[in-house]
Amino acid sequence: MDYGLSVPDSDLYEELKKLRRGRGVDRPGLSRYIGPETRRRCRLGPGDKESRVRAAVVAMLSGLAAGLAPDLRRAAELAFGLDREFRLATLADRESRLADLQTVSVRTARRRMNDALAAMAVAGEDVPAAPEDPAAGSGWRVSSLRALFRLDTCTPELYEMRTITATREIDEITIRIGLPEAPAGVGAAEVDALFGARISAVEQRNGGSSQKVVLRLPERMLPGDTHELWLRVVLPPGQPTWSHYAIVPLDPCESGVVRVRFGDRRPAEVWLIDEVPYTDLREPPEKRALIEPSALGEVMREFHGLREGYGYGLAWTPPAPVRSTPPIR
Template sequence: MNVSATLLVQELKLLRKGRGISATRLGQRVGPALRQVCQISDGEDVAEIRRKVTDRLHALIAPLPADLNTVVLAAMGLHEQARNPFYQERVHWAARKLNRDDRTIRRRIDEGIEQVAELAFAPDPAARPGHPSRSWHTESLRVTLSLDQPVPEAFEFRRIIADADDITELDLALTLTASAGQTGSVGYDDLQVDVFHGGMLVGRAMESSDRVRLTLKLPAPLRRGQRHDITLRFRAVLRYPHYVCVPRHPVDSFELHVRFARPVPWEVRRLDKAFQEDAKNPSVIGDVLSPDASGEVYTEFHDLEPGFAYGVRWCPLDLADAITSAPAGHLARNEAVDEGAVPAVEGRGQAAR
């Protein structure tokens, strides 16, 4: 039977009803277009059909823009935070998530489904634009940075998507930027790494005087389109007052929580698509973030572009007087910040490759 993108759109709109991918009689709702796209053979049981449809849809939805990615995953019952038993409930969840009304979400779901169907019948899905990495990319990155600990800690929760088959290792990295006037290179003892979930650390190497490369071995090889979650903890002596993610390849979303020690900083600035070196430059400013009653700030970014910095920079209270009284033009120089003041950590977001 000849199938088309139009037929696949119809089948996906049928699949999203009720429990979506978790429907009990899934085999009866998977039509000829889905069977061809997902390479489902006659006689396969429901569990295998569910696995194949799930993996293929994840791969087709992954390159969509962030908003369409979220709403289509929710519509199909594939989003881990939207496993509600009814389609309308999943629409409500997506509306709250994106701060839009239900009607807008339904339109975006239809738009996303049409794009999924187009990608499914593209001549070479592996070569589609969106993620230049042919190995893996980051779907979501959540970092919680605690600066009120004896040694600052950053917990990283990352979900990656395999863009090729047989992905067995992830290359991760973290840069500790030296403050002005600081001498000496970063050593292994300056960075402690603990793997809480998702793999085993099998390699560490210095890529530069301040950049540590980490190799994480996965529990099992990933197939293209398959998702995998990892949880890491980084502990490091603070060296400079900012924390940024500088991805090598696209990152769909990045959420950052920072908990400051008391007293909270004099000023906290959001850095959005800044040049990496500009992240350290006090003359480059972004939106002001105000710590809450717990001394915390939160910000998020979407569709991060490789090579740019996304995160926050802060100015401790004990530097406020020096900065406000500095001569004109002095703040543009990194030397304006007293090297003996509270330093901080720069995280390159364990840059997605």
């Protein structure tokens, strides 16, 4: 027998209750449905673009749902329409879908959504709102990224051209290169700034499987300034990798281009990654949009309005041992 949580008496609870109605976070003009408590916690201003509003709200809701039990977490995802697969027109439609997925009655599905909502509101009360200090955070975001990932070289090589936008005064930025754990004796990835920055520090992390790279900018950037830089990453021999390359923005990103060059090492299948939750990137979907490489063994896709915490790019099933890219912020 299910026991519902007590309903919290809070502004956040009432705002979340209204937010899940209709199409949830997928509704047009979402900013008009955001209450002051939600807006404050997401650090949203009156002039923020719709893409920024949606990304910030999705990130907040996903964070509040992350600590729930699996059945309630799924209920929260459907209630608010967080997953692309469940962006149905009404809350009632999503209740019916949850009932089918969890093999329960619609009444039980509705109760689980209510329990998830109450738990998220309680969790939200325990989490301090994002700081108002404009100097908080990294101080920059990627507004566009063009990537070339080469698998036709001796070891995989990645080229990333970024346009960054400053959110406070900065004269350097930090990126992180994440890789699977490597066997003993495998060296670090080689990172080179081809233009727009220079490497000022490299720090090994997590036993050598990841690197933190500090890039010095040519001049101090002020809030709103934009700057372009180009990085090259060469992976060492023997470094394990993943069978996908995806842009996963930590902040909303206006545009991205992903190009993978397989050359003669063509995989058995290549498929599109388009707005896939970060946690699902390594799981090949049952239904996938297959793509045929060009005569040069290349695949390219362009993306717009990239949402925070979701992946956009390409994945493949290679005939040889898996080779893929490190996720780089």
